[in-house]
Amino acid sequence: GDSVTQKQGQVTLSEDDFLFINCTYSTTTYPTLFWYVQYPGQGPQLLLKVTTANNKGISRGFEATYDKGTTSFHLQKASVQESDSAVYFCALGDSGYNKLTFGKGTVLLVSP
Amino acid sequence: EAAVTQSPRNKVTVTGGNVTLSCRQTNSHNYMYWYRQDTGHGLRLIHYSYGAGNLQIGDVPDGYKATRTTQEDFFLLLELASPSQTSLYFCASSARVGEQYFGPGTRLTVL
Numbered sequence: 001g002d003s004v005t006q007k008q009g010q011v012t013l014s015e016d017d018f019l020f021i022n023c024t025y026s027t028t029t030y031p032t033l034f035w036y037v038q039y040p041g042q043g044p045q046l047l048l049k050v051t052t053a054n055n056k057g058i059s060r061g062f063e064a065t066y067d068k069g070t071t072s073f074h075l076q077k078a079s080v081q082e083s084d085s086a087v088y089f090c091a092l093g094d095s096g097y098n099k100l101t102f103g104k105g106t107v108l109l110v111s112p
Numbered sequence: 113e114a115a116v117t118q119s120p121r122n123k124v125t126v127t128g129g130n131v132t133l134s135c136r137q138t139n140s141h142n143y144m145y146w147y148r149q150d151t152g153h154g155l156r157l158i159h160y161s162y163g164a165g166n167l168q169i170g171d172v173p174d175g176y177k178a179t180r181t182t183q184e185d186f187f188l189l190l191e192l193a194s195p196s197q198t199s200l201y202f203c204a205s206s207a208r209v210g211e212q213y214f215g216p217g218t219r220l221t222v223l
Contacts, residue, residue: 006154034210043116043202043214044155089154093210098143098162099170100210104154 002027004092006103013110019077021106023090026071032093033073034100035064039086047088048075085110115139116215118203124221125193133188133218135203141213143206144186146170146178148199149217155202161186193222 003026013019025031032051036044048057048064050073057064066073075088090103116137125131137144145160157170159178167178175197177189190197198221204212 032210041216043204043217044212045214046211049210091210095209098206098209099145099157099160100212101157101171102155104152 002092002094002101004090004101004103006090006106008106009104010107010109013080013108015081015110015112016079017110019075019080019084019108021075021088021090021108022072023074023103024070024072025090025092027092027094029095031066031068031071032095033064033066034091034093035062035075036089036091036102037086038089038105044087044089080108080110082110082112084108116203116205116213118201118215118218120218121216122219122221124223126223127194129190129193129222131190131193131220133190133201133203133220135186135188135215136184137186137203137205137213137215138184139205139207139213140183141205141207142183143212144180145204145206145212146176146186146188147202147204148172148197149202150199158188190220193220195222198222 006023035048037047038044050057087105091100146158147155161180201218203215206212
């Protein structure tokens, strides 16, 4: 079945630092990949969707890309702010059953 | 106005107790989902549904039942709660693959 691996459990940065979070995936179908963000005390919310290799999803200053050759996908932001502190999940979509397989999440802590 | 609501927001029960978690969505979405979130495990799918009366098994269904009574309402039932079911539970709805809208969560503690 589908699987997603998100190894970075926690990332600690200072404001204006560069953010890079990586996930790898395994699927037998054409992948549709997502990034969700969860702010403290809230449910996750969709941040970005990437449907085609080498295409980028961009939202709120975040950029997502994926590499079909290495079956990996990335979330990056050029300059993080304290308000970006949250948990970031990568997810792989299953179009046949309309469900998602989530990674374990990366806690981002940004200090001012 | 919140489109996915959950109740209760917090629940404490004892081992062997019965618990029902409720979810309502006003998005007019066909799909609804129940997840649990645990440190070190991320979000794991328990059950989901694509319409009233339909139920699909998720990835971690053991110990859980679910029922979709209407397009709006999806319930998660724990008939013999165990401490291992202590968790943060989220409900979500969706109309398109991957674009899910989550509720605020229910924190369940089983003593």
